[in-house]
Amino acid sequence: MSSQNEPPDLYDVVIVGGSYAGLSAALQLARARRRVLVIDAGVRRNRTAAHSHGFLTQDGRPPGEIAAEGKAQLLKYPTVHWQDGSAVQATDTPQGFSVQLAGGSAVKGKRLILASGVIDEMPAVEGLAERWGVHVFHCPYCDGYELEQGRIGVLATGPLSMHHAMMLPDWGQVTFFLNDAFAPDAEQLAALARRGVTLVSTPVARIEGDADVVLVDGSTHTMAGLFAACRTSPASPLAAQLGCVIEEGPIGPFVQTDLQKATSVTGVYACGDTARMAGGVAFAVADGVMAGVAAHQSLIFAAH
Structure with a gap:
């Protein structure tokens, strides 16, 4: 893990996915001084593209550079922790959620944000x-x-x-x-x-x-x-494991959310391509802002 502090036993929010949506969600929570863990498998959907387009102020920039700069800025916040690896299982607990990593370890969070993207089936x-x-x-x-x-x-x-x-x-x-x-x-x-x-x-x-x-x-x-027009499928099994409603879109299934990016499972939010019929970098960043803000406010105004 990368952080300025020791990781807590219970995070305020665990975010699965460290690309544009996950980074954006984490930034909102970091600026609220909440304890955040980002779990990232390191497989961006646009990893083969040389340039990203249509994202204001970043038009034409290599997408890997955008993600790398976003991560560097995020990790300057002392309450943020980063874990490279894959989240393979998630379960509901009395305190919130437990997320098991591919290596066998587990982390816990009061809230969970799913930002793990999709797989293109060509x-x-x-x-x-x-x-x-x-x-x-x-x-x-x-x-x-x-x-x-x-x-x-x-x-x-x-x-x-x-x-x-x-x-x-x-x-x-x-x-x-x-x-x-x-x-x-x-x-x-x-x-x-x-x-x-x-x-x-x-x-x-x-x-x-x-x-x-x-x-x-x-x-x-x-x-x-x-x-x-490729078919897509969720890159992570966590939403299905938790019982989130999955909606069938024109190009494949995606996690159903409300306007605040809350899923059908209390305490679980989803953003980016995971929770869209179709996406892009700008959409992912906007979704992440909403998910991060909503997850933060739920810690204040709603009990799990």
Whole structure:
């Protein structure tokens, strides 16, 4: 652990996840001089991206630098402790919550904030996974501008890909690769035509080069970048273990919260991609602020 003080037997708040949402939540609590532990597995969702976009004052900055600076600023507060590792189990206790770490040790907190993010489940297309976050993306607002209005491919994964195909003409010339995953109806075909989207029905064999789409007939479509609507799943089992309500979103399950980021389990909060249908760095930071503030106020105004 890293801290200026010895770790207490009972923290005010244990935060699982030390990326943007978890850091933001911890900062609010640190500034309230509460005893906080952040448990971080060190696997940021955007770890493959070279730059982060759309976050005010940080536009274009490497995402790892943003996270590292946030951690450094947070650890200047004397009531903050940091634990590298994975949280594998959480249970309700009379005092609050007990969180077991992968190494076998356990920590306790009066409140628990889940900020552990999600796992992207990418389409089984050869060459796609290794280009994820570099030449293959999921968020037009995060990565569309840098494609310089070039040729953009949308790889269909299901009905949600229609949303991508309709949005992305604002960022470039769009080719929609249906790949036997989606068949637009007549109304959708008309809408795509109005947006100037080119449709390709021949299945995709693999991705080569930067973002070259090679079809099963051997033809190649060179793209400036590709977008794919991947499924997501929670990166941590803790919410399910505790009995938090899990909601099914358009791209995968996420933890249901109220406007203060409280889950259905008293004393448990969730923020960032863990508790969103779709996310981004700016959304995660904002969610973390709310979760941290709400957890702090619950220590004052509500009994566990």
